[in-house]
Amino acid sequence: MSTNSIDSLLHETRRFAPDPEFAANAIATADLYERAAVDPDAFWAEQARELLHWHRPFDEVLDWSNPPFAKWFADGRINVAYNCLDRHVLAGNGDRVAFHWEGEPGDSRTITYAELTAEVKKAANLLTSLGIRQGDRVAIYLPMIPEAVIAMLAIARIGAVHSVVFGGFSAESLRARIDDAAAKLVITADGGWRKGKVFPLKNAVDAALAADPSTGSGTESTVKNVLVVRRGENTVDWVEGRDLWWHDEIALMDPEHDAQPFEAENPLFILYTSGTTGKPKGILHTSGGYLTHTAFTHKNVFDLHPETDVYWCTADVGWITGHSYVVYGPLANGATQVLYEGTPDTPHPGRWWELIQKYGVTIFYTAPTAIRSFMKSGRQIPQQFDLSSLRLLGSVGEPINPEAWIWYREIIGGGTTPVVDTWWQTETGGIMISALPGVTEAKPGSAQVPLPGISVDVVNDDGSPVGHGNGGLLVVTKPWPGMLRGIWGDPERFKETYWEKFGDKYFAGDGARFDDDGDIWLLGRVDDVLNVSGHRLSTAEIESALVSHPWVAEAAVVGASDETTGQAVVAFVIVKASQADVATADEASAQLRAHVSEQIGAIARPRQIFIVSELPKTRSGKIMRRLLRDVAEGREIGDTTTLADTSVMQIISDKLK
Numbered sequence: 278m279s280t281n282s283i284d285s286l287l288h289e290t291r292r293f294a295p296d297p298e299f300a301a302n303a304i305a306t307a308d309l310y311e312r313a314a315v316d317p318d319a320f321w322a323e324q325a326r327e328l329l330h331w332h333r334p335f336d337e338v339l340d341w342s343n344p345p346f347a348k349w350f351a352d353g354r355i356n357v358a359y360n361c362l363d364r365h366v367l368a369g370n371g372d373r374v375a376f377h378w379e380g381e382p383g384d385s386r387t388i389t390y391a392e393l394t395a396e397v398k399k400a401a402n403l404l405t406s407l408g409i410r411q412g413d414r415v416a417i418y419l420p421m422i423p424e425a426v427i428a429m430l431a432i433a434r435i436g437a438v439h440s441v442v443f444g445g446f447s448a449e450s451l452r453a454r455i456d457d458a459a460a461k462l463v464i465t466a467d468g469g470w471r472k473g474k475v476f477p478l479k480n481a482v483d484a485a486l487a488a489d490p491s492t493g494s495g496t497e498s499t500v501k502n503v504l505v506v507r508r509g510e511n512t513v514d515w516v517e518g519r520d521l522w523w524h525d526e527i528a529l530m531d532p533e534h535d536a537q538p539f540e541a542e543n544p545l546f547i548l549y550t551s552g553t554t555g556k557p558k559g560i561l562h563t564s565g566g567y568l569t570h571t572a573f574t575h576k577n578v579f580d581l582h583p584e585t586d587v588y589w590c591t592a593d594v595g596w597i598t599g600h601s602y603v604v605y606g607p608l609a610n611g612a613t614q615v616l617y618e619g620t621p622d623t624p625h626p627g628r629w630w631e632l633i634q635k636y637g638v639t640i641f642y643t644a645p646t647a648i649r650s651f652m653k654s655g656r657q658i659p660q661q662f663d664l665s666s667l668r669l670l671g672s673v674g675e676p677i678n679p680e681a682w683i684w685y686r687e688i689i690g691g692g693t694t695p696v697v698d699t700w701w702q703t704e705t706g707g708i709m710i711s712a713l714p715g716v717t718e719a720k721p722g723s724a725q726v727p728l729p730g731i732s733v734d735v736v737n738d739d740g741s742p743v744g745h746g747n748g749g750l751l752v753v754t755k756p757w758p759g760m761l762r763g764i765w766g767d768p769e770r771f772k773e774t775y776w777e778k779f780g781d782k783y784f785a786g787d788g789a790r791f792d793d794d795g796d797i798w799l800l801g802r803v804d805d806v807l808n809v810s811g812h813r814l815s816t817a818e819i820e821s822a823l824v825s826h827p828w829v830a831e832a833a834v835v836g837a838s839d840e841t842t843g844q845a846v847v848a849f850v851i852v853k854a855s856q857a858d859v860a861t862a863d864e865a866s867a868q869l870r871a872h873v874s875e876q877i878g879a880i881a882r883p884r885q886i887f888i889v890s891e892l893p894k895t896r897s898g899k900i901m902r903r904l905l906r907d908v909a910e911g912r913e914i915g916d917t918t919t920l921a922d923t924s925v926m927q928i929i930s931d932k933l934k
């Protein structure tokens with residue numbers, strides 16, 4: 278198809294009916310919707326029984342007697358790791374490949390279910406030998422190597438709780454997460470490969486654990502041991518008595534380990550995500566409901582045929598997508614996966630496509646920001662590779678614009694693959710809104726419909742439904758199995774953030790619109806949360822990082838739309854009078870960008886920093902970010918009448934001209 282005809286599609290509401298051949302073999306069927314609508318609880322109970330092994334079957338399904346704290350399958354007992362490992366081996370599928378792992382420098386490892394199970398058993402024994410018990414928290418700070426998955430499953434296997442911290446986060450971010458969860462152990466690596474170089478991780482752990490007042494805690498951390506996987510072969514410092522090499526310890530371990538059952542509501546993991554305040558929220562997920570939700574959605578949304586499919590989700594395990602759709606959903610379903618350590622363009626811009634060709638990937642799940650950046654570099658790159666094995670494509674993390682959706686289907690999917698745009702959040706645990714391949718007629722740009730068993734609505738500020746053809750706020754109207762069970766250590770914040778606004782409905786923080794057919798279009802966050810390349814960052818978090826720099830008096834951060842990353846961080850900063858003459862605006866902005874990187878991580882580094890003398894505020898002192906967004910996006914400035922000083926925007930825009 279030529280570029281012109283692709284462009285012309287954008288101006289029409291095209292639909293893509295399911296291919297009859299695909300539909301004939303599809304896992305999902307239209308009757309799922311009807312069955313779920315009759316009795317959603319019974320529907321989920323059926324899924325839980327069908328998809329998982331219960332050491333003790335449950336009778337209770339949903340306990341919503343103490344909203345918003347839900348319990349699912351509470352009298353059942355389960356072991357999450359057993360479900361992802363042993364049971365596949367016992368069913369005779371031990372020789373099936375679990376992971377085709379590919380390191381960035383080109384080294385690779387193939388790991389079968391039997392091998393993965395054996396590794397996890399040894400790692401579970403190792404954790405136990407280090408004193409980790411049910412309920413203890415373990416932080417993971419690793420690159421995308423098999424040990425990241427092994428560590429998560431080993432922690433789950435003994436009923437402990439993992440908190441994976443993305444390897445791109447700074448020492449300070451890591452320390453804040455370790456402290457919040459009071460983690461006893463950190464599992465890290467010497468370093469990992471990224472963009473052709475080794476990036477060190479162990480030294481960030483050392484810095485995080487040093488009793489450093491700049492982390493806000495001049496105290497000893499709760500961490501007793503640091504387990505270090507050898508990957509980068511870079512030199513590391515060593516704290517005797519605290520630090521242990523993973524490979525040395527694993528070699529000593531008994532290969533046998535019996536998976537004990539735990540209550541369905543046993544905490545499985547905490548994952549930190551940005552909210553509207555500076556302090557990241559530790560989103561808590563538990564076992565039975567979460568695994569039911571991820572297994573069901575993974576199987577049906579991705580049409581998984583585990584005997585023949587090769588599935589690749591490009592997300593890092595440091596994000597929720599990596600938890601639910603690299604680790605738990607796919608492994609519960611016995612999928613064969615690709616796991617890749619590095620960046621898409623190293624050592625050449627076609628690296629991802631080369632991997633699809635090499636492993637015969639059939640199902641591919643990635644983010645719109647990646648798709649848009651491939652569009653920019655041109656179709657000639659993917660066209661050098663044989664992508665004909667692909668039969669289904671997925672998208673997650675932010676709205677996918679119709680242009681990118683069409684490009685994805687045409688150029689990567691050969692014009693035939695279904696594309697599923699999946700809306701969900703760290704908090705929802707698994708996919709909530711998506712087309713079902715083989716069932717739903719696809720509409721580029723729309724996430725479309727809630728999955729069977731999921732009830733969502735779009736409402737006005739007062740909670741009343743907007744109806745078809747209108748926009749408002751996205752809510753979930755019934756509890757669902759994968760829902761967060763709370764914010765670690767802060768039940769009040771859990772209630773305030775998600776439930777206070779509408780009482781009985783979960784407030785997602787996203788704007789959405791129903792079209793005339795009742796399909797849902799996501800419109801982005803309605804709160805002070807930015808979405809940069811599919812990663813959530815809060816304006817408050819970046820502002821407090823900026824203000825922690827001695828030069829900065831005040832800072833305001835906004836998300837400006839960006840062609841590749843969706844949104845980009847743009848900061849407006851007032852420099853202290855005493856510092857104003859020390860550096861030029863360019864120097865100050867370079868310093869401050871580096872400072873944010875050190876404080877939070879490179880993903881939070883502002884694209885631009887404007888040094889200004891005033892910030893626009895209302896009479897009650899609230900910064901009017903809407904006006905700053907107008908400036909950052911080069912638009913005419915909107916209504917300024919509620920400003921305390923209406924001349925401020927004039928001064929700012931004159932200065933930036």
Ligand code: 6R9
Nearest residue numbers: 673674675676698699700701702703799802
């Ligand atoms: C899975 C994940 C959640 C926020 C969410 C929304 C945005 C995610 C989307 C999407 C439009 C999609 N988002 N998927 N927006 N269409 N298909 O990304 O979790 O990191 O917690 O982010 O991402 O704004 O509220 P998380």
